[in-house]
Amino acid sequence: MPTVTEILETMDYGPSPEASGEVMAWLKARGTFGHYIDGAFTKAAKTFATANPATGEVLAEVAQGSAADIAAAVKAARAAQPGWAKLAGHERAKWLYALARHVQKRERFLAVLETLDNGKPIREARDIDVPLVARHFYHHAGWAEMLEDEFPGAGPVGVCGQIIPWNFPLLMLSWKIAPALAAGNTVVLKPAEQTPLTALAFAEICAEVGLPKGVVNIVTGDGETGAALVAAEVDKIAFTGSTEVGRAIRKATAGRDVKLTLELGGKSPFVVFADADLDAAVEGVVDATWFNQGQVCCAGSRILVQESVAATFQNRLAARLAKLRTGDPLDKSTDVGAIVDATQLQRIRDLVAQGEAQGAVLHQAPAQLPPLGCFFAPGFLTNVAPANIVSEVEIFGPVATLTTFRTPDEAVELANNTRYGLAASIWSENINLALDVASKVKAGVVWVNSTNIFDAGAGFGGYRESGFGREGGREGMRAYLSHPATKAKPEAEAVRLDAAPVPGAPSKGPAPIDRTAKMYIGGAQKRPDSGYSYAVMAKGREIGLAGLGNRKDIRNAVEAAHKAGGWGKATGHNRAQVLYYLAENLSAREAEFTRRLHDAGIPKPADEVATAIRRAFYYAAQADKFEGAVHATKSAHVTLAMPEPFGVMGVACPDAAPLLGFLSLVLPAIAMGNRVVAIPAPSMPLAATDLYQVFDTSDLPAGVVNIVTGAKDELANVLAQHDDVAAMWYCGGPEGRRMVEGESTGNLKSTWCFANHDWKGTDGQGREFLLRATQVKNIWVPYGE
């Protein structure tokens, strides 16, 4: 060991290991962990080892959960759920408060255990993960207390299956369990097989505080255990992890009426403008890219720097990189710890090697990596073309790409040039520029002049293939609540639409002028691509012909909808004006629409038209009133939760109430700024096609509403599969719902599938429609001078 005099020469930091004796003693005492089911640990049958990735040392043996274990856990959760839900909010709040308290009392224990099992630096486990865990439980103790006031009429979903990743094991556990319990749900949680230990310690904490049995169940195991949980009789699945597994879960839950939230991967842009505080931005990269070895779903892994400062920025970044200390995660001066396991390390190596083979240049810290364990020297890649694999694929390691842009427009274009949409970080001292870009990036979380800031009071979650649903804050609570189910009014089986002429009887009177219902695409009436039409029948009589739409009509409609992007940027007032105007023009033609519905044999046609007009007024009213929130998070931060339209939505309408059903879905969607491709009631599309003239006279911009008539499920299938449709609503039978959910996995679009119900009553309109028509973007703006 060097003497003081020698250290005075080198001025090294020296070792500063966090003691792990307490935790190692606990692990030794336990040795093997069973599952935590129904308030007790099971005896482990088949087990697997969990190791410290920094050393390879086996920490414990953990049970491999079987389908039977999952079934037992779900059964326990199911049994406990009614009692837990029946507790007063205050009672659940006390339990959550106790969990928060105990997490705090065990803070160092949990931090050390997390570092041992995961490889993350003790500083991060100690200063970031564990305090956020406690904060999450405190925050949700509050939601439990206020549930009835804040979410009147809402109840729990039931039993929640929760599957969490290995990058923030305990933090993700808290993000899942706290809101679930607050809302009155019970849970079965499966931690990642790489990092099960803090979840098991948490199970002991649940037992320590005396949480009622069955409320929290923890089943350890690998992907098969997770699949068993997804397949089990649960009411909700909440998953955080890879987009690939998210897709599989979406498929597996399709049509099962399982509430689903997915928090998936990302390739988040980190945009540095020339007028930014470059030193602050460089430090931002440390927290965005190298934090947690880059194993962060919202890591700022694509650094985009304005050309004029790119050289300076890169020099400073390289200098900062050289200061990073990679090594023993338990050392208090370690910046970059171990990669979670050998598989992940190999994946990082392979991706970086492929990127280099495709022309990228790797800049790495001159780090002396420990000889043992899973370590990867942090770095960044330059000379990266957008087509390079490392630009596109999530590396999930301590390596970001560094590329340049010329103008703000180009920055936005590059930022959005990804299949993901989880987060974005924007650096500029110009508030106009920063907020402009914040509004334009497709991401669920935007940090201005900051990065990776989290708080239980703000929602977190992605756009696009980064998943759907939010965790944290009011948005997150919603994902664990359900409203009393609307009373389904199942529709008749869809009949095959026949393109053959329908023989009729010769008319006796003068010939009426034939009316042709075409497709309505981009504000113009278009002939169906197929060239076929089908007869719309009522009371055994043909009342008109409608186009038989096909996939090309859908394609054209989606393109037209994309061109109408200005609608989403219009003010709520502007959109309200159009909707009021629409109501006005519909009202002027009330008699004509009533007659049309009457001729089609629709019961109470006058009622339906009157309700439709009222509905247009309702959504006109909401257009400038359905708004976001400013979340109470950290001091000197404005955290804006802004509902944004999805963009282009697909809407498959019910067969019943052909006018009201259509408008009940289309109006809320467009009121929020979406553009819609709608499939009207196949049995009576004329109620919708008659609206062309109403739309055209109401200043509705071309492309905001597009109508493709034809076979609903065939067209809905094309919409569900369309990668440039961001969300899809489907009203119809179970087979169609399963199809839409199952086919939506391509771009993991947000789906809302439901059975037909009464459209005239309260189920036909309301905030739920608006919530479903928007996604929340949380924008963090720290301030201070």
Next chain:
Amino acid sequence: MPSHGGQSLSNSERNPGVPLQVDWFDQIAVNTPATERRAATLTTRRTVKKDWQAAWLVNAIRCIDLTTLAGDDTDDRVRRLCAKARRPLADHIMAGLGLETLHTGAVCVYPTMVPAAVKALAGTEIPVASVATGFPAGLMPLPLRLAEIRWAVEQGADEIDIVITRAHVLDANWSALYDEIAAMREACGPAHMKAILATGDLRTLRNVYKASMVAMQAGADFIKTSTGKEGVNATLPVSLVMARALRDYGTRTGVRIGFKPAGGMKTAKDAIAWQILMKEELGNDWLRPDLFRLGASSMLGDIERQLDHHVTGRYAASSRHAIA
């Protein structure tokens, strides 16, 4: 620039300065919340323990400008301070640490105390630093301020800690600020000049950066945060901005400027924190007294107590240590 154990090193390189270059700083972006975040986590990302902690505390002593700047300073008080500067640690601590020689970076006094300090430090390598230019407010006619510098240098001061006219910064009157500091630099002659920016009066971090850059362009050898008399004195965020300013000046000119936080730093923990900042942002060279000083008076006492504990394993009482 190599450095040695307990040996004193005034920064041997002088900063010749450059003509006023407003474009080096007038567009500077300093994001306050981000700066505060970085400052707040500097000491959570790095720590020193055991012998390393002891060594870092010893190093802090090497860098301390042991200071008395009080209205009731007397020659005897200054002599006592100098005695502590010559022998900052009790013998048993020195022995326990395996050190033979150690002294503070300098002593820092008012101009009229310079003769007493020079006399008390005769035969040592400890430089005498004197504040000057109407310390602490600096609101005296420039000729008088320059005369004060010359007087202190004539009395034997090796280093002069000047104060700037804050109004020039607040008014963005960069040429006036530059001319004033350049004149002071000239008046300092062979004495090294530390420019006190009184950052607590400048309020914004952008002002701190700009004033730092003007002071360096005008020839300051060191930039220093505070007089110790402002409402807010040395803080880590301000120090971070000044460190980055002197880094930028070095990048442009190749000249290395020293940094001196002063005022408000009282604990051994502070001593470690500022050294971590220096090492992380600038490198090991800025852990030597030729480029780094800690302007402090009571900090040494706390460091001595910590080192006593390190050596003996028992918590120490300051009454058993010689006071400054």
